[in-house]
Amino acid sequence: MALLQIAEPGQSTVPHEHRLAAGIDLGTTNSLIASVQSGSASTLSDDQGRDILPSIVSYQADNVLVGQTAQALSIEDPENTVTSAKRLIGRSLHDIQSKYPSLPYNFCGDENHPEIMTRQGAVNPVQVSAEILKSLNARAQAALGGDLTGVVITVPAHFDDAQRQSTKDAAKLAGVSVLRLLNEPTAAAVAYGLDSGQEGVIAVYDLGGGTFDISILRLNKGVFEVLATGGDSALGGDDFDVALVDYLIEQAGLVRPLSPSLERQLMQQACFAKEQLTAKEQVEITILLDDNSNWQTSLSKAQLNVLIGPLVNKTLRACRRTLKDAEIGIDEVIEVVMVGGSTRVPLVRTEVEKHFNKTPLTSIDPDKVVAIGAAIQADVLVGNKPDSEMLLLDVTPLSLGLETMGGLVEKVIPRNTTIPVAKAQEFTTFKDGQTAMAVHVLQGERELVDDCRSLARFELRGIPAMTAGAAHIRVTFKVDADGLLSVSAMEKSSGVESSIEVKPSFGLDDNQISQMIKDSMSNAADDMQARMLKEQQVEASRVIESVQAALLADSKLLTTDEIAAIENAIKLLAQVSQGQEVKAIENALDAVNDSTAIFAERRMDSSISQALAGQAVDKM
Amino acid sequence: MNYFQLFNIEVSFDVDIQELSSSYQTLQKTVHPDKFAHSSEQEQRLAVQKSAQINDAYQTLKNPLQRAEYILVQRGVEMPNEQHSFQDTSFLMRQMELREMLEDVKFSSDVDAALADAQTVLSNECTQLSQLMRTQISENNAASNLAACDNLRKLKFYQKLNVEVDRLEDSLFGD
Numbered sequence: 001m002a003l004l005q006i007a008e009p010g011q012s013t014v015p016h017e018h019r020l021a022a023g024i025d026l027g028t029t030n031s032l033i034a035s036v037q038s039g040s041a042s043t044l045s046d047d048q049g050r051d052i053l054p055s056i057v058s059y060q061a062d063n064v065l066v067g068q069t070a071q072a073l074s075i076e077d078p079e080n081t082v083t084s085a086k087r088l089i090g091r092s093l094h095d096i097q098s099k100y101p102s103l104p105y106n107f108c109g110d111e112n113h114p115e116i117m118t119r120q121g122a123v124n125p126v127q128v129s130a131e132i133l134k135s136l137n138a139r140a141q142a143a144l145g146g147d148l149t150g151v152v153i154t155v156p157a158h159f160d161d162a163q164r165q166s167t168k169d170a171a172k173l174a175g176v177s178v179l180r181l182l183n184e185p186t187a188a189a190v191a192y193g194l195d196s197g198q199e200g201v202i203a204v205y206d207l208g209g210g211t212f213d214i215s216i217l218r219l220n221k222g223v224f225e226v227l228a229t230g231g232d233s234a235l236g237g238d239d240f241d242v243a244l245v246d247y248l249i250e251q252a253g254l255v256r257p258l259s260p261s262l263e264r265q266l267m268q269q270a271c272f273a274k275e276q277l278t279a280k281e282q283v284e285i286t287i288l289l290d291d292n293s294n295w296q297t298s299l300s301k302a303q304l305n306v307l308i309g310p311l312v313n314k315t316l317r318a319c320r321r322t323l324k325d326a327e328i329g330i331d332e333v334i335e336v337v338m339v340g341g342s343t344r345v346p347l348v349r350t351e352v353e354k355h356f357n358k359t360p361l362t363s364i365d366p367d368k369v370v371a372i373g374a375a376i377q378a379d380v381l382v383g384n385k386p387d388s389e390m391l392l393l394d395v396t397p398l399s400l401g402l403e404t405m406g407g408l409v410e411k412v413i414p415r416n417t418t419i420p421v422a423k424a425q426e427f428t429t430f431k432d433g434q435t436a437m438a439v440h441v442l443q444g445e446r447e448l449v450d451d452c453r454s455l456a457r458f459e460l461r462g463i464p465a466m467t468a469g470a471a472h473i474r475v476t477f478k479v480d481a482d483g484l485l486s487v488s489a490m491e492k493s494s495g496v497e498s499s500i501e502v503k504p505s506f507g508l509d510d511n512q513i514s515q516m517i518k519d520s521m522s523n524a525a526d527d528m529q530a531r532m533l534k535e536q537q538v539e540a541s542r543v544i545e546s547v548q549a550a551l552l553a554d555s556k557l558l559t560t561d562e563i564a565a566i567e568n569a570i571k572l573l574a575q576v577s578q579g580q581e582v583k584a585i586e587n588a589l590d591a592v593n594d595s596t597a598i599f600a601e602r603r604m605d606s607s608i609s610q611a612l613a614g615q616a617v618d619k620m
Numbered sequence: 621m622n623y624f625q626l627f628n629i630e631v632s633f634d635v636d637i638q639e640l641s642s643s644y645q646t647l648q649k650t651v652h653p654d655k656f657a658h659s660s661e662q663e664q665r666l667a668v669q670k671s672a673q674i675n676d677a678y679q680t681l682k683n684p685l686q687r688a689e690y691i692l693v694q695r696g697v698e699m700p701n702e703q704h705s706f707q708d709t710s711f712l713m714r715q716m717e718l719r720e721m722l723e724d725v726k727f728s729s730d731v732d733a734a735l736a737d738a739q740t741v742l743s744n745e746c747t748q749l750s751q752l753m754r755t756q757i758s759e760n761n762a763a764s765n766l767a768a769c770d771n772l773r774k775l776k777f778y779q780k781l782n783v784e785v786d787r788l789e790d791s792l793f794g795d
Contacts, residue, residue: 019658150657179657223645324786381657391649418679420653422672480668481653543660593662600666604651608670611650612628612643 019149021179021382022140023187023374026129026153026167028086028236029209029341031055032368033136033151034375035144036384041191041375043368044143052367053139056083057131059118066135075268078104078260080118084238085128087210088114089170090163099234104260127516129170137176150179152378154370156211157183158231158397160443161455161485168482169513175531179381181482184208185215186226186394187373188339191364193219201227201332203323205352205360206339206370207315210236214319216326216333222389228416229397230322235314237274237342243307244270244299252287252295259290277301278344305347312351319355325416336360341367393418400455400477400485403440405430407449412477415445419483424476426492433465437473441487460489529582536585540577543592544570550596550603557602562595569595622694623677633688633757635681644678684750685779688772691757697765699772706773715777718742722784731792739785746778 022035022044030052034043043051050068058070058081065073074081082105088096093107093114108122109115115122133153140148155167164181171178185204193202199219206213213231217224245266249256258266269285276283277299287295323330336352338360343349352360364372380388395418401411404427412425429437437460444452463471472492479485517528547570555563573588624631627643648671649655656667680686693699706712721738728734749771756768 180654220645223649225645377654381654383658389649391645391652391654393648393652418675420668420672421675422669423676478668478672481671539661542658543662546659546663593660596662600663604663604666604670607650608626608647609628611646 018384019382020140020144020146021150021152021375021378021384022136022144022148023152023182023371023376023378024133024136024154025184025187025368025371025374026086026132026155026170027055027208027370028084028211028238029055030367031132031136032371033140034368034371035140036375036379037144041372041379043371044140046139047142053132053136054083055086055132056081057085057128058082059120059123061119064120064131066131075261075264078264079106080120082116082118082123082125082128084210085125085132087234087238088125089129090125090160090166102256102258102263104263126166126170127173129167130173133171133174133176137174148176149382150177150378152180152182152187152374152381153178154182154184154187154374155483156206156208156231156233157185157213157215157226157229157394158211158233159483160233160398160453161400161483162453163233164483168484172513173516175517178482179378181484182374182377182392183213183215183226183229183394183397183483184211184370185213185229185337185339186217186224186392187370187377188337188364189215189217189219189224189373190376190390190392191369191373192335192337192361193224198335200334201326201328202335202337203319203333203356204337204339205315205319205343206231207342207348208236208340209238209342210234212236212315212318214315214322216322216328223391223393225393226395226418227328228322228326229395230318230325231397232314232318235311237271237340237345239311240274240304240308240342240345241267241270243311244274244304247303247307248285248287248297251297252289254289262287262290273299274304274345277304278346301346308345308347312347315348316351316355330356333358337369338362339366339369394481394483395419396421396479396483398443398453399445400479401442401452402427402475403442403449409442409444409447409449409452412475413479417479419479420481422476422478424474427473427475428469429463429466429471429473430468432468434468434471435463435465436461437463437489439475439487439489441477441485443485455485456487458487458489460491462494463491464494466493532582533580533585536582536589537577540573540585540589543589544574544577547592547596550599554599554603554606557606558599562599566592566595566599623681623690626674626677627681631691631694633684633691633754635687637682640678640681644674647674685772685775688753688757688768688775692765692769692772695760695765697769699769708770708774711774711777715781718781719784722781722788725788726792735785735789735792742778742781742785746775749775749778 022033025032032043032051032053034041045051053067054071056067056070056074058065058073058077060080070081074083087100092112094111096114106117107114108117109124113124115124137148153167153171155164168178168181185206188204188206189202201216201218204215204217211231211233212235213229215229216227218227248266248270265287269287273283273285282298282300284296284298289295333356336356336358338352343366349360377392379385380390395416396413397415399411399415400413401409404410410425413421413423438457439460440457441455442449442452443455446452460473473489474492475487475489477485477487547566551563551566569592573592576584576588627640629635651667651670651674653664653667653671656663680690689699721741725731725734725738753768753771753775756764756771
C-alpha cells in the first residue's frame with residue numbers, strides 16, 4: 001500500500017526545481033559572492049578567475065568601474081574613486097569626518113545624508129554599495145546561469161539599525177532580493193559548524209578591514225544560538241594601516257594636509273608593508289613624494305607590533321566583556337574561529353591564542369569563510385534543503401530605547417536579546433492637558449541621549465487632554481529577523497494610534513529609494529512599471545504555491561465554506577496574475593490574504609502544539 | 621495561551637532549564653521566520669510574531685525573577701511599580717550597609733579578596749531570599765503571594781547591587 005505523505009509544517013509540499021541563491025560578503029575592503037552547487041558551498045569567480053572583488057567604485061566620465069579596474073584608478077583619481085564605502089554607510093557627516101579626517105572626497109549633501117561629489121554628480125554611500133552588489137549579482141547570474149531568487153547579505157554583528165537599513169536599501173537599489181541580513185560572525189560559525197558538527201560554546205573573532213566583531217555561540221544539533229555579541233563598528237585592519245601611515249608621515253617629516261594622491265599612496269604602501277610582514281621580519285618602503293623625489297625607510301615586524309599593539313588590546317577587552325555578557329567562562333569555550341583578512345596579522349593570532357589559551361581555527365580561508373556561511377544559509381532559506389535542521393538564533397547587538405525627561409534613555413530592549421523580539425513599554429504625559437508626545441528612538445548602551453545614536457523621531461498626536469501622568473502611552477518596539485527595528489505608539493485609554501511616519505535620522509527614506517531606482521533606469525516610468533509587475537507576479541506565485549501546499553496538508557483545520565472561499569480567491573489570483581494589471585494583482589493578493597488569515601494562524605498554532613507533543617513522544 | 625502552556629509545562633517556580641531550552645529550540649525550529657523565508661508575506665509576518673512571542677516566553681521562564689513575577693501577575697497579584705516606597709526599614713538599612721561594603725572594597729589592602737567576600741555575602745543573602753520566595757509561591761494563597769511579591773522586590777534590590785559589583789570589577793581590573 002502506498003504511504004500517504006505528510007509535509008513538515010511550514011514546508012512546501014509542492015516539488016520544485018533547485019532555486020538559485022547566493023551569499024554575499026559585502027566587505028569594507030573586499031567583497032565576495034558564494035553559492036551552494038551540488039551540495040557544497042564555494043565562492044564564485046569572475047571571468048578572469050578572481051573571486052575577491054575589491055570594494056572600490058570609480059565614477060568615470062561615461063561609465064562606472066567596480067573592483068580591480070576601479071582600484072587601478074584610486075591613486076591617480078582619488079576624488080572620483082570611492083573605497084571602503086562600508087565605513088560611510090548609515091553615518092552622519094560629522095561621524096565620518098571626526099573618525100576619518102583625511103578622506104580625499106568632496107563631501108556634499110546635508111549633515112545626516114552625506115554624499116560624495118564625483119564627476120558623475122553626487123553619490124551617496126548606499127549607491128556606491130549598490131554598484132558593488134550589482135557587479136556581484138551579474139557575476140553570479142553568469143556563473144549559475146540564471147536570475148537569483150534571493151541572496152543573504154552579511155553585515156558586521158555590531159552594525160546599528162541605520163547601517164543595516166542602508167545595506168538593505170543598497171540591495172533594493174541594485175535590484176537584488178534579500179532573503180536575510182546575516183551577522184558576519186554567525187555566518188562564519190555556520191561555515192565551520194557544519195564542517196565539524198561540534199557541540200558546545202565557540203567564539204568567533206572577526207577582524208575585517210573596517211570592523212571588529214566578537215560573538216559567543218552555543219552549537220547544539222544544528223541550532224546556532226548566539227549568546228552575546230560585541231565589538232567595534234569602527235575598528236579594523238584599516239586602522240592598522242592608519243597607525244602605520246601616521247608613523248611614516250612622522251618619520252618622513254611630512255606635514256598634513258597632504259595631497260589626496262599622496263594620502264592614498266601612503267595608505268596602499270602601509271597596507272602592503274603590513275601584509276609583507278606576515279611572512280617577513282623586515283620590509284623596505286618607498287614613497288614617491290609630490291616633488292617626484294623618493295623617500296625610503298625600512299620597517300620591522302617588531303616596530304609594526306608596537307604600532308598596532310594598542311588596537312589589538314582593544315579587541316581583547318571587547319572579548320572579555322562579551323564573554324561576561326554571555327555568562328560564559330573562558331574555559332568553557334571549546335573553539336575559537338578566526339575570520340577576516342586582518343586575522344592574518346601574526347600579532348593578532350598570537351594574542352588571541354594567548355587570551356583564549358587555545359589555538360584558533362583558521363582552516364577555512366578567513367577571506368572566504370563569511371561568504372561561504374552566507375551561501376549555506378541562503379540555500380536553506382530559499383527552500384532547497386527542506387529537511388535541514390539548521391537554525392540560527394541571533395541577537396540585537398546594541399540596546400534600544402527611548403528618550404525620557406531630562407535627556408535620559410530608557411532601555412526597552414537590552415543588548416543581546418534574541419531576535420525577532422517585540423517589547424512594549426508604557427509612558428505617560430508630563431504636563432496637564434498634553435495632547436502630543438515626541439518619541440525619540442535611540443540605540444546604544446549609555447544613559448544620556450547625547451551619548452547614544454539617534455535612530456528616528458516621530459510624534460504621537462491626538463492624545464485626549466488629561467492631567468499629567470493620567471495618559472497611558474504604550475510604545476512597542478519590534479526587531480525582525482534581519483535585526484531591523486520598527487516602532488509604534490498608542491494611547492491606551494482612547495485607542496489613539498499615531499499614523500507613525502518613522503523618519504530615519506540617517507540613511508534614506510522609501511521615497512528617496514524609489515526615486516533613485518527610477519533615476520537609474522533609462523526608460524524610467526516603463527521600467528519601474530515592469531519591475532513592479534514582476535515583483536507582484538513573483539509574490540502571487542509564491543502565495544499560490546504556499547496556500548495550495550497548506551490546503552493539501554492541513555485542510556482539516558478548515559470548514560468546507562472556508563476551503564471554498566480560499567479556493568475561489570486563489571483561482572482569481574492565478575487568473576489575474578497572468579495579466580499586466582499591477583493594481584488588480586495587488587487586490588487579488590489582498591483577497592487571498594484575507595481569506596487565509598485565520599487558516600495561517602491555526603496552522604502555526606497547531607504546528608506549535610504538535611512540535612512539543614512530538615518531543616514528548618521522543619522522550620518516552 | 622500562557623507561557624507555561626506554550627512550553628507544555630506545569631505552572632511552577634521550579635523549571636528544568638535544560639528541558640526548557642530543548643523545548644525552546646524545538647519550538648523555534650517550527651516557527652522561526654527563517655523557516656518561512658520562501659513563504660507568503662502573510663506567513664512571514666505571522667512567523668515573526670510567533671517567534672518573538674516564544675523568545676519572550678523563553679526569556680521570562682528562564683530568568684528566576686522574571687519567572688516569579690510572571691507567575692504572580694498571572695495570579696492577579698498587583699506588582700507595585702519600582703518608584704513605590706518600600707516600608708521595610710530594616711531591609712533598607714541592610715541595603716545601605718551592603719552599598720557601603722561595596723564602596724569600601726577599593727580601599728581594602730587586598731582588593732581581590734574583599735571583592736570575593738562581598739560577592740559571597742550578596743550571594744548568600746540572595747539565596748536565602750529566593751528560597752523563601754520559592755516556598756511562598758508554591759503555597760499559593762493570598763497572603764503567601766503578597767509575601768512572595770515583597771521578596772521579589774527585595775531580590776530586585778540585590779540584582780541592582782550585582783550590577784554595581786560588575787561595574788566595580790570593571791573599574792578595578794582595567795576595563
